[in-house]
Amino acid sequence: MKMSLKYYYDLLSQPSRALHIIFRLSGLQFEECPVALRNGEHLTDEFKQNINRFQRVPCINDNGYKLAESVAILRYLSAKGKVPEHLYPKYFVDQARVDEFLEWQHITLRVTCAMYFRTIWLDPLLTGRSPSASKIETLRLHMERTLDIVEEVWLAQSEFLTGPTLTVADVFAACEIEQTRMADYDVRIKYPKIRAWLKRVRAACNPHYDVAHQFVYKISGTGPQAKL
Amino acid sequence: MSSIFKFYYDLMSQPSRALWISFKLGKTPFKDCPVALRKREQLTDEYKQINRFQKVPALVDGDFHLSESIAILRYLSDKGQFSEKLYPKNIKERARVDEFLEWQHLSVRMSCGYYFMQAWLLPINRLAPKPSAENIDKMIKNVESNLSLIERLWLDNDFLTGQQLTVADLFGATEIEQLKLCQYKVNEKKFPKVFKWLQRVRQESNPYFDEAHSFISVKSKQAALAKL
Ligand SMILES: N[C@@H](CCC(=O)N[C@@H](CS)C(=O)NCC(=O)O)C(=O)O
Ligand SMILES: N[C@@H](CCC(=O)N[C@@H](CS)C(=O)NCC(=O)O)C(=O)O
Numbered sequence: 417m418k419m420s421l422k423y424y425y426d427l428l429s430q431p432s433r434a435l436h437i438i439f440r441l442s443g444l445q446f447e448e449c450p451v452a453l454r455n456g457e458h459l460t461d462e463f464k465q466n467i468n469r470f471q472r473v474p475c476i477n478d479n480g481y482k483l484a485e486s487v488a489i490l491r492y493l494s495a496k497g498k499v500p501e502h503l504y505p506k507y508f509v510d511q512a513r514v515d516e517f518l519e520w521q522h523i524t525l526r527v528t529c530a531m532y533f534r535t536i537w538l539d540p541l542l543t544g545r546s547p548s549a550s551k552i553e554t555l556r557l558h559m560e561r562t563l564d565i566v567e568e569v570w571l572a573q574s575e576f577l578t579g580p581t582l583t584v585a586d587v588f589a590a591c592e593i594e595q596t597r598m599a600d601y602d603v604r605i606k607y608p609k610i611r612a613w614l615k616r617v618r619a620a621c622n623p624h625y626d627v628a629h630q631f632v633y634k635i636s637g638t639g640p641q642a643k644l
Numbered sequence: 645m646s647s648i649f650k651f652y653y654d655l656m657s658q659p660s661r662a663l664w665i666s667f668k669l670g671k672t673p674f675k676d677c678p679v680a681l682r683k684r685e686q687l688t689d690e691y692k693q694i695n696r697f698q699k700v701p702a703l704v705d706g707d708f709h710l711s712e713s714i715a716i717l718r719y720l721s722d723k724g725q726f727s728e729k730l731y732p733k734n735i736k737e738r739a740r741v742d743e744f745l746e747w748q749h750l751s752v753r754m755s756c757g758y759y760f761m762q763a764w765l766l767p768i769n770r771l772a773p774k775p776s777a778e779n780i781d782k783m784i785k786n787v788e789s790n791l792s793l794i795e796r797l798w799l800d801n802d803f804l805t806g807q808q809l810t811v812a813d814l815f816g817a818t819e820i821e822q823l824k825l826c827q828y829k830v831n832e833k834k835f836p837k838v839f840k841w842l843q844r845v846r847q848e849s850n851p852y853f854d855e856a857h858s859f860i861s862v863k864s865k866q867a868a869l870a871k872l
Contacts, residue, residue, distance in 0.1 A: 467798050470747070481736060495735045508722035509708060515715035520697070522749035569696055592813035 419585060421446040422477040424467055426453045430530070432474040433505060436589040438490065440586055440624035442499050446476075487518050498551040504584050513578040517570070518583035521592070525566065526560040529592045536599035552588035559596070563607055571609040582620040590617040594629055595638040649705035649720075650675045652694055657681065658757070659713035661856040662814040668852040670727025671677055672720065675804055681739040715744050717811060740805040740826045741869040744798065744812035748819070751790045759783040764827040784828065789834050791820070799837040809848040817845040821857055824864040829869070850853075 423439065423446045425432035451473050453456045462520045468475040468484050471591045473627055476492075477483040483489050488622045494504045505511045532555045540546050547555075566589065593603055593614065604611035616638060618625045626633075626640070633639050651667070651674040653660035671735055679685045679700050683728065686698045695702035695711045702711045704718070710716055721727040721733075732738050763780060766772035775783070794816065798804045804812045820842065830841040848852045854861070 421648070425870065470793075481745060483739055485743045485746035487746045488739055491742055492739040495738070508706075510720060511716055512708075512710055512719040515718055516710060516712045519712035519714045519749075521748075523754060525748065526755070533738075 420479045422449050423447065423474070424449045424451050424476070425474045426451050427628055427631050428453065429473050429590040430526070430595050433517045433632075434584070434588045435474050435486055435489060435596075437591070437621050437624045438499065440627075441503060442493075442494070444498050452514060461466065461508055461611075473573060485544045486588070499584075502581060503587075510579075514583050514585045517577055518588065521585075521588060524562045525589060525592050528555070528562045529596050531555055532559045532600050532601065533595045536579075556601075559601075560606070563593075563603065563610065565572050567609045571613055576613065582617060585615045586613075587621065590614055591628075594632055597632060600636070647706060648673050648675050649703050649725075650677050652677045652679050652691075652700055652702040652704070654679050654700050655856055657700050657858060658753070658818040659815065661818045662811065663701050663713055663717060665814050665818075665849050665852045665856050666717065666727065666811055667772075669849055669854075670730055672725050672727070698837055720857055729808060730814075732810065739807070741810050741812045744771045744804050745815060748812075748815055752819050753794065755783070755786040755790050756823055759787050759826060759828070760822050779850070787823070787828070791830065791838050794841075795835050800839055803841070809845060813841075813845045814849065816834050816855075817853075822860060822861055822867050825867065827864065827868060 418642070421444070423435070425436055425448075427433055427436065427450075451463075453473065456472060457463065464471050467477070468482065470484050472484060473485050474489065475482065476489050478492075483492055490499065490504060493499050494506075501507075506539060534554055535547050566577075571587075574580055574596060575590060576582050593610070596603065603614070629640075651663070654662065654666055655661055655678075666672070679691065681700065685691060686695075692698055692872070694704060695709065695726075697711050699711060701713050702709070703716045703717060704710075705719075710719055717726055717731060721728075721731045731741060745861060762775050762783060766841045794804075798816075801807050803809050804816060823829075830839050830842060
C-alpha cells in the first residue's frame with residue numbers, strides 16, 4: 417500500500433528530531449524521507465520545487481499537501497486526529513498551556529541553543545576557524561539566561577514543562593537542549609531541575625528518544641549515561 | 645455565554661498591535677488594559693502576577709492567565725471569540741496561516757525587532773549609543789533578506805496565505821510598519837509585491853491599522869523633520 421504521509425527530516429536538526437519522536441510515540445504511519453543537510457540535499461532546485469520552498473527540514477507532504485514549520489505540522493496532524501491527546505491536548509485550555517511554550521521557545525530557547533551549537537560546533541567545521549573566547553562567553557550567557565527561565569519558571573512546580581505529564585512541549589525543548597551536547601555544553605552542571613526533567617523526558621519517550629538522538633550521542637561522544 | 649477577558653498590551657509592541665487590530669476588526673470585545681512599556685510597567689511585581697514572563701501581550705480570562713500572542717489567539721479562536729475570517733477553521737487553510745505564524749518568529753520578527761531595538765528603542769532611551777553606519781547596514785541587510793523571502797515565497801496571492809486577509813498578514817505588517825521609526829521604508833522598486841501587499845493590509849484593516857500605528861506615525865514624522 418502506498419504511504420500517503422511523507423516526512424522529510426535530518427536527525428541532526430532539533431525540530432526534525434522532535435517530530436520524529438512525536439510521530440513514533442503517536443504510532444503514526446509515515447514514509448521516512450531523510451535529507452542530509454550536510455550534503456546540501458535541501459539546496460537543490462528539485463527540493464525547492466517539489467519538497468519545501470523554504471529549503472529546510474522538517475517538512476511533510478500529505479497526499480500532495482506540502483507543509484513546513486514543525487509546530488504548524490504538529491497542529492495540522494493533531495487536527496487530523498493523528499496525534500494523541502495526551503501529547504497535544506484537545507481541550508483548549510490545556511492546549512493553550514502547551515501552545516504558550518511552543519510560541520515562547522522560538523526566540524528564547526531555540527535561538528540561543530542553536531546559535532551556541534552553530535558557532536561552536538558547526539561553523540568551525542565549515543570554515544576551519546574557531547570562535548574567540550569572548551564570543552563563546554557571550555553566547556553562553558545568552559543561552560543561560562534562557563535556561564534560567566526554563567529552570568525557574570517552566571519547571572518551578574511541575575514534573576514536565578506544562579504539567580504533570582509529558583507533552584510535545586517537553587519533546588521540542590529537550591531536542592533543542594540536547595543539541596548543545598555536540599558543542600560540549602553540559603546543562604546538567606548548573607541546572608538540577610533541567611537535569612532531572614531531561615531524564616524523565618527520555619524515559620517517557622524511549623526507545624524513540626535514543627533512536628532520534630543516536631547521531632547526537634555519537635558526535636558528542638556522550639551517551640545519556642556518560643559523564644561529560 | 646462568553647466572558648469578557650482582560651487584554652494587556654502596549655501599542656508600541658508589534659504582537660500587541662496585531663492582536664488589537666484583529667480584535668477590533670473581528671468585533672471581539674475585551675477589557676482594555678494598557679501597559680506602558682516606556683514606563684517599565686511590565687517589570688513591576690504587580691504585573692508579574694498577571695504575566696510571569698513580564699511581557700506584552702497577555703490575557704487574563706477569569707483565573708486563566710496566558711501569554712504569547714499566537715497562543716492567545718488560538719485560545720480565543722477555540723472559545724469562539726476570534727474572527728474565523730482572520731484565523732480560519734478549515735484544517736488546511738489554518739495550517740497555512742500557522743506555517744506563516746511559526747515561520748515569522750525567527751525571520752521577520754527577529755530581524756525587524758532587532759533593528760528596531762538597536763536603531764531606535766535603545767538610543768532614544770539613552771540605553772545604548774546609536775549603532776555605527778556599518779552596523780545599521782548589516783541590520784538592514786538582514787531585514788531585507790527576509791523581505792525578499794516574503795516577496796518570493798509568500799506573495800503569489802493578494803495576501804500571505806491566499807486571497808483574504810488573515811492574522812498572518814497582520815503579524816507580518818505590524819513588524820515591518822514599526823521600522824518607520826528607524827526611518828526605514830520598504831522600497832517599491834526592490835520589493836514591489838511587499839510594497840503593494842502592505843498597502844492592501846492597511847486598507848483591509850483600516851481604520852484600526854492606522855489607529856494602532858498612530859503613535860508610530862507621529863514619532864517617525866517628528867524624527868524625519870528633526871533630521872532636516
Ligand atoms: N522554525 C523551523 C526551523 C527549521 C530549520 O531551521 N531547519 C534547519 C535545521 S534545524 C534547516 O533546515 N537548516 C538548513 C538551512 O538553513 O540551510 C521549524 O521549526 O521547523
Ligand atoms: N513572542 C511574544 C513576544 C512578546 C514580547 O517580546 N513583547 C515585548 C514587546 S513587543 C515586551 O513585552 N517587551 C518588554 C520587555 O522585554 O521588558 C509574543 O508574540 O507575544
